Amino acid sequence: MSVERLKILFIVPGSGDAFYCGNCFRDSLHAHALRRAGHDVTVMPLYLPLKDISFSGDTPLFFPAVSLFVAQKYFVKKKMPGWMEKLLNSDFALNMAASFSGTTSSAGLEDMTLSMITGEGGVFRRQAAPLIKYVKEQEQPDVIHISSSLIIGVAKAIRQEMPHIPVVCSLQDEEIWIDCLNKADADAAWKGIADNSRYVDRFVASSRFYRQAVEKRLPSLKDIGVVYPGVEIEKYASDEYPDRPVIGFFYRMNEADGADILAEAFVKLKRENRVAGLRLRIGGGYTSQDKPFLKRVSRILKPYAADVERFDTYSLRQHADFYRGISAISVPLRFEEGTGLYLCEAFAAGRPAVEPDTGSFREITGDAGILYSPNSPDMLAEAIAELFTAKGRWDECRKNALKLAESRYNETVQAEALYAIYAGVES
Secondary structure (H helix, E strand, O other): OOOOOOEEEEEEEOOOOOEOOHHHHHHHHHHHHHHHOOOEEEEEEEEOOOOOOOOOOOOOOEEEHHHHHHHHHHOOOOOOOHHHHHHHOOHHHHHHHHHOOOOOOOOOOHHHHHHHHHOOOHHHHHHHHHHHHHHHHHHOOOEEEEOOHHHHHHHHHHHHHOOOOOEEEEEOOHHHHHOOOOHHHHHHHHHHHHHHHHHOOEEEEOOHHHHHHHHHHOOOOOOOEEOOOOEOHHHHOOOOOOOOOEEEEEOOOOOOOOHHHHHHHHHHHHHHOOOOOOEEEEEOEOOHHHHHHHHHHHHHHHHHHHHEEEOOOOOHHHHHHHHHOOOEEOOOOOOOOOOOHHHHHHHHOOOOEEEEOOOOHHHHHOOOEEEEOOOOHHHHHHHHHHHHHOOOHHHHHHHHHHHHHHHOOEHHHHHHHHHHHHHHHHO
């Protein structure tokens, strides 16, 4: 396939870089893969700055989180004083906001959520104006790719001013945020996404599972593409494995992501001595609101703390090293996730998975691991024991993981799939 070099503008919400954010990392993989394929990619952050050296913003910050929140609360009908806006957009204020970022609840953010989806209201229009001016004067991209339908109002604002630029929108786990709203606001949010879908040329999901989930919620969205995440396999590849079995958790360390389920399963296996020498490695970062949960996890693990390694800092640069230090990955989520990117990474390193049979896990894992049900510590413990003690099972899953990484979850395949989407909306 002949590949034309494209100029692509990625518009992505920042999360503060304190933890493994699935959507943020997916955006990072997209941008990295396209750059390695020779395309000109500009990353435009919203809300909070992207500061990690592995995925940093290329433009000024737009819709800065603190002033946007205050404006939605107190300055709906009039412009915020310039001195106040400057103070709220300072590095100090944004760094403070980043330290408290990562909420999984939209409580208290209803107005901001709906304005970013509908693209309506004085606050939204005032915030959108400098973004549109920047794109007109500085960028003029061939394609604009927005990270989530939760910011589809930005697509509306852009297309109303620049109808000639095609827009692609990613879809992943929107319901986790929207379903925390009260019913009236949640209904308004889904309706807003459906209404503004006319400003998007193509939607892209990260799994067939999530495409089907979106089609049930929003039947008006048609022809949703599927682009699996892809990683730089050479960066993760390792022929060396720990000399003792190590089960790893690498995602945000909170209750929704099930770190406590894995902790209880680990303690059960250690107490029963089911897997000789078993160790646990936990990483992925957390926020201040996760600290009480982590104290509970520490209490669970206390009898076998000597066999547990926990990383309390997080950066994108840690990913490859983390997987090299484990034998298998397990992130027993309590919700149905569109795609577990940690699985794509683990498979690139030849590390199989042990996951609950929910959401996209069956599709993403294939024969590269063991699925279990229900999602309880007891069933997880059984699955881990099977992986490590059934003759040849771990090695078989390891080989299948490497095959899946090469054929589906590598950045070359990802870049080609994204290019096909972009070329389709350009023509």
